[in-house]
Amino acid sequence: MIHQKQIQKFRVSFFLNSGLRGLFTGFAICFITWGMAAGVCIAQEESSPSGQMSRVSDSENAPGISEPLQKTDDEEAPEAFLPPNSATPERSPDPGEIEAEYLPSEPETDTELSRSADDDIPAPIPDILIPFDSEGETEYSIVVEKETQQLFLYAYDGTFREVHRLKCSTGKSLGPKAVSGDSKTPEGVYFFIKIHEKKELAPIYGIRAFPTDYPNVLDRIAGRTGNAIWLHGTNKALKDRDSNGCVVLEDENVEKLTPHIRLNRTPIIIVDRLSYASDEAKLEAKNAISALVSDWRNALETGTYHQYLSHYDPEYLPDISWWMEWYQIRKEAEASQQPLSVDLKNVLIVRHKKVYAVLFDQSVSLSGKEASAGIRKIFLKHEDDRFKIIADAYQGVPETRKKENPLILAFHDLRTVPDPKDEREIAGILDEWLKAWSSKDIERYGGHYASDFQSQGMNRTSWLNHKKRLNQKYAYIRVSKKGLTVRKSQERRIVSFVQSYESNAFKATGVKQLVLKREGGQWKIYRETWKKM
Template sequence: MPDKDILSVVIPDVIVSIDKTGDAVVVVEKVSQKLMLYVYNGTYEKLLEFDCSTGESSGIKLRAGDKKTPEGIYFFLHDYIDKYLAPIYGSRAFTTDYPNFIDRTTGKDGSAIWLHGTNKVLKPRDSNGCVALTNKDIDTLVDYIKLNRTAVAMVEKINYVPVESVDAEKVSIKNFLSKWNNTLEDGTYQDYLKLYDTQYVPEIRWWSQWNLIREKIKKNSGELEVNIQDISIFKHNNIYVVLFDQVLKSIGNNVSFAGTRKLFISKIDEKLKIIGDEYQPKENLKDTKLLKHPLLIASLNLEKLVEIQKKKDLYKNIENMVMEWVKAWSSNDMDKYASYYALDFYSNGMNKKRWVNYKRRLANKYNYINVAIKNIKIRIGKNGADVSFFQIYQSSGYSAKGIKKLKLIHEDGKWKIMRETWKKS
């Protein structure tokens, strides 16, 4: 491998793209019995290289007990430290998601393909199919591994390619993901399914519910974004394994995490198509009531956040109106003051006109009027809002403190005062 200083970096061709700085990928090469750690920091750096031990038998894992190490792109699921482990696993072990969607659909079985330490001397091709490291090495590696995020690519022999050589693939996969994501945001389920291989029928019953909640959020907030972030793209056997987080976003920067998704994408008749679709870790989407569907959970969650946000906005709106009314009153801007009263205002035996005239006379009479309020309380009901606060009125001629109560209604899209009562304390 060339130095880091040289312009063109070469990387194992299993890596197509990692978005998130600091994210790592473990690459296991069976032929050399080496495990390497690549970390993305703007470019890909090989930070670690260790001796490892893979399955006693060579070839691709097919069956439980065949003592072979699988080949493909996997992700670490759980970690265990020695006190929970049999001595054979050394100081710690990471479980993986073998067999993944591709393995299962191609009839491969077996399980418990782990990356683990060992209390024995590490020898080449000495495992039951797992990947073993020395305890010292796995204890170094642990700092770089994020469960359900860090990939482990297991291959017979690494093919190194210049990092630029995968740029076009990276762009086309990202465009494809964005298209897919847009159908979730705005499209029909038919648009969505167009991006899936004709031979693969994904679970789609959740769409009805998604469609309802999606419309509800849009109607309630005017805004729903479906975003994908932290995309990692790997490739093995011409199948792209793509991991990313999905996040729903609406007004007020309210976001709702909708799960980590793993798509298997392949070129079918020159077009990218999804040939497998899972959550990472895998959710049981066969659940009849769809209760476990991460996208539905997230959307219901966001719907609640949007409702709270709308309520917050409403309170803020009323509070702002009251503060502006106080400001107009205090600054002797009596036209503006008048604008906060409803046409049908009536209090203390006065309609709007008489009330405003009365207040104008007072404003003219005193050199200054200063109104401050505190402890504002707002209660929103069906027919308007009740606002109460402690009011401190000071003027050149008269001062008083007490509880002011306003009954507000919505008129011409604005909150207006319908009743005003005052109780001196």
């Protein structure tokens, strides 16, 4: 983008140095431009039927694809297709897009924009980026300004700083996205949920693509539709407002952003025009939001149903079907004198207009053991001198765990974590079992199996006879393990590890799973399975 100070300095210098020669040149340019325009109009009239000028089709089909696959859902669509909201066929520039010939312009191959005419002056930080308590790791945020067709990358390690300022292209239609197919880029706070590499994409999408979570919970509440809003590269020349809703960059700039994008963590905030506020105002918002989130956490950990809901806007009713089970879990932990707590870490705060988005890692701790309870995001609005939650959702929850509340699942996960003493004991037992197996000591080997052992249709006796025959068949046997995990399941333990087996005639690596039970005061193998890797 050409900054106003640069333009003004150039114009003053131009008219002082060029004098009348510039005036005559200007008249010549006007005369030539008038003549070219007249010629273009005549040529278009001669080549178009009935004197009508031709225009570019409004079709959303990507160039080079005669019948693109229609994607209705990011999660269910095949990986190798292309999103409908992307680059459109080349078009002639609008009059407002043509730069005057006497204005200096950036070289066409340079899409890393100059930050400022005064490089020693720090770039101002937009008011959409709110300070938060950094946990030591540098966090990155991506900001898109549609009006100027610019994308910014900001780093935060206690203070914000601008890292990159890049040219981009957004939807060809103005305004925020409202319905599917409107060729508009949405505005708001979104997060990247996937990554598609070049081999999965058609050339029009460049070297890499990052799908976002549009439509998010606020979009769905507002009735906004559409999907497949991506940040991606391109194999075409980049033009302003030339996509069907995606944010498009040149491939080299996608490469610049890639190391700084973390799925379900790095936000992309899309606005029409950036605005700015004082650091004091941002700090005040941060402190008020932190206080609300802390009170909300306390209500979740020890409060009542009504105390929890008091943090929400009256017009928004969150899913609360899980509360009674969660309440019983808290009571059970209290009765057994096991300290139960809910912890929030890596809190990130950004905003779009009057709505603030807060993202954090949520976990549950029980008696010193901790389990993840998902990544949670809440949306806040400041009204009547206080913040209220207007929507909340979990970010990036796997499909297999969507049916249950992550808090409940985290508690159940904690109950499956064995006592560290059990883990050490089991690891030692397995080492002895593998030594006996490798040395063909069938008596010691068989001593590790329970009396009611079953596997592959064999009982303990049949299993040991099978192993005896293999011992006689092979000159040597070597068996080892790595990556041991132990999981508690009521009175039993589920043990998994990568097993490597080698003999003079056979070699294989796979995942071994054992179910152990107590028998005679010791852990014995009750069930055994193996799956080749």
